[in-house]
Amino acid sequence: MEPTTPAAGTVAGPARRRRNPVTPGTGPQRWDGVDVHDYKTAGSAPFRGVTRQVLFERDELACQVRYFEVEPGGHSTLERHEHVHAVVVLNGHGSCLVGRDVVEIGPQDLVEVPPMTWHQFRAAADAPLGFLCVVNTDRDRPQLPTAADLAELRTDPMVAAFVRTSD
Amino acid sequence: MEPTTPAAGTVAGPARRRRNPVTPGTGPQRWDGVDVHDYKTAGSAPFRGVTRQVLFERDELACQVRYFEVEPGGHSTLERHEHVHAVVVLNGHGSCLVGRDVVEIGPQDLVEVPPMTWHQFRAAADAPLGFLCVVNTDRDRPQLPTAADLAELRTDPMVAAFVRTSD
Numbered sequence: 001m002e003p004t005t006p007a008a009g010t011v012a013g014p015a016r017r018r019r020n021p022v023t024p025g026t027g028p029q030r031w032d033g034v035d036v037h038d039y040k041t042a043g044s045a046p047f048r049g050v051t052r053q054v055l056f057e058r059d060e061l062a063c064q065v066r067y068f069e070v071e072p073g074g075h076s077t078l079e080r081h082e083h084v085h086a087v088v089v090l091n092g093h094g095s096c097l098v099g100r101d102v103v104e105i106g107p108q109d110l111v112e113v114p115p116m117t118w119h120q121f122r123a124a125a126d127a128p129l130g131f132l133c134v135v136n137t138d139r140d141r142p143q144l145p146t147a148a149d150l151a152e153l154r155t156d157p158m159v160a161a162f163v164r165t166s167d
Numbered sequence: 168m169e170p171t172t173p174a175a176g177t178v179a180g181p182a183r184r185r186r187n188p189v190t191p192g193t194g195p196q197r198w199d200g201v202d203v204h205d206y207k208t209a210g211s212a213p214f215r216g217v218t219r220q221v222l223f224e225r226d227e228l229a230c231q232v233r234y235f236e237v238e239p240g241g242h243s244t245l246e247r248h249e250h251v252h253a254v255v256v257l258n259g260h261g262s263c264l265v266g267r268d269v270v271e272i273g274p275q276d277l278v279e280v281p282p283m284t285w286h287q288f289r290a291a292a293d294a295p296l297g298f299l300c301v302v303n304t305d306r307d308r309p310q311l312p313t314a315a316d317l318a319e320l321r322t323d324p325m326v327a328a329f330v331r332t333s334d
Binding site: 016056063084086090101103105106107108109110111114134137138 | 225251282305
């Protein structure tokens with residue numbers, strides 16, 4: 001048999017990946033053909049109840065589009081890095097720290113994390129927090145706060161009350 | 168007076184931009200501090216009832232995140248280009264052509280447009296279609312179909328029935 005090659009203009013993969021119906025309490029929102037991963041390697045950094053899905057990633061695109069979902073009461077890692085985050089909330093509710101600002105966030109709110117800015121996302125106690133996060137494909141590794149960084153951050157009572165640094 | 172400089176870790180712009188409450192029939196969804204633009208210069212390419220908002224755009228980010236909203240019955244331009252589109256539907260319903268595939272799309276469905284692939288988005292007759300579109304900041308200009316391209320596309324009855332090439 002001849003090897004089959006797609007005709008000109010034919011889409012190799014599926015053009016559309018459907019959002020799957022969501023059943024509350026059964027884990028994060030899913031899409032057709034998208035795998036759910038651990039947020040980070042357990043023990044590598046403090047976080048609680050976070051999953052990661054890569055929605056778009058290909059050579060021709062200079063960024064990756066990821067979806068993170070934080071369980072009710074959970075939180076991402078408090079960290080900073082040179083690369084920026086462009087965040088669009090999709091589902092649920094929660095709050096985030098960006099620099100010294102602690103703000104509430106809900107569906108379709110936008111959050112921008114500038115370079116070298118401490119940030120952390122928390123889901124509400126009674127709802128998950130699901131958000132898109134666009135990042136450069138080529139990016140630096142996150143930095144965790146030192147004891148001195150934490151002491152400095154905690155001089156602000158609002159920040160001190162917000163941050164979570166261990167499981 | 169001394170010029171004020173932000174303290175280390177301070178966010179220069181607002182960390183969060185809220186989605187504004189949506190009143191049906193009063194134009195596209197809006198966000199705090201985000202301007203609504205024409206989709207393209209009128210007359211430059213065929214389209215109908217489409218607005219464009221740039222949600223994230225900064226030097227450190229290799230991509231732009233835009234939001235397009237197509238009015239009920241409207242459509243984007245039928246075009247292709249070397250750069251890719253990573254699309255996440257946010258609001259409403261509609262359909263799209265990607266290559267030879269015509270598919271229905273709704274909230275949080277994902278659409279990937281590969282390089283040099285003909286594509287067009289249409290809102291439903293009775294609902295708008297609002298979607299995020301992530302693209303490389305550095306990208307080529309879209310190409311419009313020639314008469315020969317259109318004739319070739321229209322050899323597929325499904326594609327012929329779908330495409331809109333003038334106002």
